[in-house]
Amino acid sequence: MTFLTKPVFSEAKRLQPVWTHRMLKLTTVGSAMLLTACANVQLPPWAGTSNSSPTKTSQPSTSAASTPAAQPAVSRPIASAPQLAALPYNPAIESLFPDPTALYATPGLGSNRQQFSTHTEIATLLQSLGGKAGSGYQLGAAAIGTSQRGLPIQALIATQGQSTQAMTINNNGKPTVLLVGGQRGDEPASTEALLAIASELGQGGLLAPLLQQINIIIVPRANPDAADTASPVTADGTDLTHDHLLLNTPEAQALARLMRNYRPAAVIDLQEFAAGGAFLQKFQAVQRYDVLLQPAATANTHEFINKAAREWFSQPVRSALNQAELSNEWFFQPSAQPGDKSLSMAGLGADTLINASSLKNSAALLIASRGSDLGRMHIQRRVHSLVIAATASLRATAEKSQNLKQVESFVSRDISALACRNTLAIQSIQTPEQHSIRMLQADSGQEVEARVDWNSSLRIKPEQTRPRxxxxxxxxxxxxxxxxxxxxxxxxxxxxxxxxxxxxxxxxxxxxxxxxxxxxxxxxxxxxxxxxxxxxxxxxxxxxxxxxxxxxxxxxxxxxxxxxxxxxxxxxxxxxxxxxxx
Structure with missing residues (x-):
């Protein structure tokens, strides 16, 4: 059916995750519970068809995780202090991040295990899922490319139909969502979380019923070489997270080829951020939030793609995290300048996975858990945070499946019609603001609230333009x-x-x-x-x-x-x- 007018955005039901107490499987609830709505959400009208002036969205709640009565959050200026020792840090802080009641049992999360899931274990798990597909479902493991050191980059392709081939999936009328983890080798929770999610796509799994509405592709470890040494970069020293425009590495090329062939309507990038690092040295505090979220933000992304990422994905993910009592905020990072205490959301460059994906007209979201510098500390909570958030993203894709197809059709036509017309943003900048964040004092573990200079990617401003x-x-x-x-x-x-x-x-x-x-x-x-x-x-x-x-x-x-x-x-x-x- 040809889509001739702007998409119509109707009232929708927001889905919430439900978790129970058991190992390996995430829950025993059936598909009826999975697709039950917990609240009605009225989306605001999506006016206009231009690429300018994204709508300002509300800030995420920062009160999801409860604070002990003896340590209430207080607002105070950030005082200077001597340089602090590296992690581990105050035991009072550790107590604020307990393990979830339901523990995960991927290969790398076994009891007394020191090593995270190996490449062989990942391949074996994904291959085994192929034999566990339900009637009418297909789960196919595939090597989408090879790393610089010759390791296969594994993916799981899940669909309802006769084949996991790209042509078949692209023609089945359902949107595809791509979830990627392990772009950096020192962010293991993203890989373990995606293995847990993949396990729930088999027969009887919590997420299997979603395949009635969507196709799902999971790449649990995009940078296998780096995982061997817990390195943040590829074998040749490239930061894979910033190679999605140039495609200099075979790892980035493998993901680009996968996206070209399967055309995902949504891309979810799972990462981790440091609990301490530069944040500890600048603020004498450690990160309070379990999860940081960043919808794609780069020059010339279509307005409707921005709105889909923020309203159809960020909001349900935040709601799911809040329900699970996992604290969350917009993604932020300290300045590289030693004396600069401003914080910035992720940059606007088109070279990240989410930003490059948004320019391919995919709604894209970065979900980062707290702990890239923690080793195995809090690993169950870190995995749990990503599982909750990623599952909410899958449910959001299923709930908005027809809307996403409409947006894809409309945006493709609208962008094509702009050739030879109007202006093009060559470079854009973030918007300086003031923002309140919470942090934990490293010496006492007390939660404090601070007002900081903040560079927002939610509202970006063209700095240089020229005719298109x-x-x-x-x-x-x-x-x-x-x-x-x-x-x-x-x-x-x-x-x-x-x-x-x-x-x-x-x-x-x-x-x-x-x-x-x-x-x-x-x-x-x-x-x-x-x-x-x-x-x-x-x-x-x-x-x-x-x-x-x-x-x-x-x-x-x-x-x-x-x-x-x-x-x-x-x-x-x-x-x-x-x-x-x-």
């Missing part, structure tokens, strides 16, 4: 960039006959300057060069990669070696492409 082109011309020497764009699912056409295009060319402002100026004129387009039209759904991913004067573009990162190899085409071209030839 019709597309981009790339020289025949840009093959590496073309390969990466195609891996992202961007349509790239190769020119079959020589011609010309009206384009803005980039030139240095002056000799030796890094600044660029645009010069308009006809450019030659020889056989073998390329054209990327912006009349396509992933147009804004292409602009993030191809506008040269951004810190994460293919030019600034030398994937395209010279600004002379690229032109901003400002009129629909009349050239012959290979695809058009008989």
């Amino acid at each position: 082109p019709c597309g981009y011309w790339l020289s025949s020497d840009s093959g590496r960039a073309v390969d990466r764009l195609r891996l992202q699912g961007v349509q790239v056409m190769q020119i079959a006959e020589p011609g010309q295009m009206l384009a803005d060319s980039y030139n240095a402002a002056r000799s030796g300057s890094s600044s660029l100026v645009l010069t308009r004129g006809a450019i030659d387009t020889p056989v073998g060069s390329y054209y990327i039209t912006l009349n396509q759904a992933k147009a804004h991913l292409a602009t993030a990669a191809l506008e040269p004067d951004t810190p994460f573009s293919y030019v600034s990162k030398s994937l395209i070696t010279s600004p002379a190899d690229i032109g901003r085409v400002v009129a629909p071209p009349s050239v012959v492409f290979e695809e058009e030839m008989e």
Whole structure:
């Protein structure tokens, strides 16, 4: 059915997680309880179809976790203090993070276990689930790529139907949700949580009934090399969490290929954050929150994709965490400057998994649990936090399955229609605000509330704009960039006959300057060069990669070696492409 108008957003029921006391399986409640609504939520109207001015959303509740009566939260200025010792920290703090009543029993969480789940154990568990699918369901384990050291990157693909092949899943009329963990090797709770969730997709599992509404893909460990050494980076030293635009690593390429083939409507990135680290040194305190949340935020993401991430995913996840008495806030991190006590939400670069996914028109959410610097301390609570949040995301996808399909159709058409029109945000900045957060004093364990300078990603402001082109011309020497764009699912056409295009060319402002100026004129387009039209759904991913004067573009990162190899085409071209030839 062709979707011709703006999506209609109707009243919806919010689902809540239910957990019981048992090992390995998350709960024994049946599918009827799983799909029972606990509250009605009226979504506000989604006005407008432009990419500007995201709606401001409410702050997450910070009162989910109860505070002992002897240590009430107080508001006070943050005093300076001598540098504190590394973790472990005050035992009073540890007591505030008890294990959940229901303990998880993935391979890496066994009693007296020192090592987290191994690559072999992950592969064995995912393979075994294939034989546990219910009638009419398919659970397929697959290696989606290989790490730099030759380890397979494992995924579980779950669907109701006859096949887990991409074409079959893409044509079954249900949205797909992708959950990714283990991008960093020192964040083990994300992997263990996804293994626990995967176990509930088999016959009789809590989450199996969701496959009636959605398809689910789980990548429990995206960076297997790093897990061996608890390293935050890949074998070649790349931070995988910031390689989802350039795709320099085989790990990022594997995830991009998976997304290109399966086209997820929602992407959930599970990570962990440090309980102490720079936060401890700056504030003489440790993190209070169990979970930090960050909806995707980057320039040119469609307004409806932003709203879906915030209203259809962030809000239900917060509600589920609050119900489970797990404290939560928006994601934040300290400044890298020693004397700067401001806090910032995750950055606006298009190079993270959630931000790159939002430019592919997927609603995307980062969910981070407290504890990347804790080893095995509080591991059951950390896993529990991520299981609660990720399960709420799956339920939100199921509840909004038809709405997500409508949004996908509308956004694809709307973005395609913007080619050659309006303006494009080249760079955007966060909005400075004041914000209150809670923290735990490292010396006493007392909970305090502090008012801090806060850079928000919920409302971003364009800092540099220019007219939106019709597309981009790339020289025949840009093959590496073309390969990466195609891996992202961007349509790239190769020119079959020589011609010309009206384009803005980039030139240095002056000799030796890094600044660029645009010069308009006809450019030659020889056989073998390329054209990327912006009349396509992933147009804004292409602009993030191809506008040269951004810190994460293919030019600034030398994937395209010279600004002379690229032109901003400002009129629909009349050239012959290979695809058009008989």
